[in-house]
Amino acid sequence: MSIVKIKDLTFKTFIPEAEIQQRVKAVAEKINRDLDGKNPLLLAVLNGSFIFAADLIRHITIPCEISFVKLASYQGTTSTGEIKEVIGLNEDLAGRTVVIVEDIIDTGLTMKRMIESLGTRNPASIHICSLLVKPDKLQVPLNIEYVAMEIPNDFIVGYGLDYDQQGRQLRDIYTVIDP
Ligand code: IMP
Ligand code: MG
Secondary structure: OOEEEEOOEEEEEEEOHHHHHHHHHHHHHHHHHHOOOOOOEEEEEEOOOHHHHHHHHOOOOOOOEEEEEEEEEEEOOOOOOEEEEEEOOOOOOOOOEEEEEEEEEOOOHHHHHHHHHHHOOOOOEEEEEEEEEOHHHOOOOOOOOEEEEEOOOOOEEEOOEOEOOEOOOOOOEEEEEOO
C-alpha cells in the first residue's frame, strides 16, 4: 500500500492500476458487443474522464468516434441552486448513438443535467458509461449501463480524478484516510 499527501489530506492506495485496466477493458468489450454497427459517439466529460476515455477507446474495436465536452457551473436563479451547462459540443447529435463517458457518478445530478441537455439535440439514444459509481449517494434514477467499478462514499483521487485539481496523474486510485 502506498500513501500520498495532497494539500491537507492523506490518501492510501484503493484500486491498483492493474485492476483498473482489467475493469476498463471489460467495459469496452461490453460496448463492442452492444453497440456494434451503431458507430457510437463517445462524449467524454472533461476534465476528470480524460484518462479513462483514452484507455477505454483503445479497447474499443468497433468503429466509433470521440469528442469532449465540459460543464460550466453557475449559480442559477432557480431553487435548485447550481445549474450546469454543457459547453464545447460542436457535433451534430441527430440520429447518433451517444455514450457519455464520465469519471464518477456521485449524486447523479451532473449526469441528469447532461442527459437533459443532450436529449434536446435529437440523438437516437444516449448511454451512460462511468468509471466509478457511488451507488449509496445516487439521488436520481439513472440507467447506468456501463460501469467499471462501484465504490463506497469515500472521497477518492487518481486516474484522472482530482482533489482541488491535484492528483489526476496518479496511476492507481487512492481513497482518503481519516486524519
Ligand atoms: P454528481 O453530480 O454528484 O454525480 O458529481 C459528480 C462529479 O463530482 C464528478 O464528475 C466529479 O468531478 C466530482 N466527484 C464526486 N465524487 C468525487 C470523488 O470522490 N473524487 C473526486 N471527484 C469527485
Ligand atoms: Mg467529472
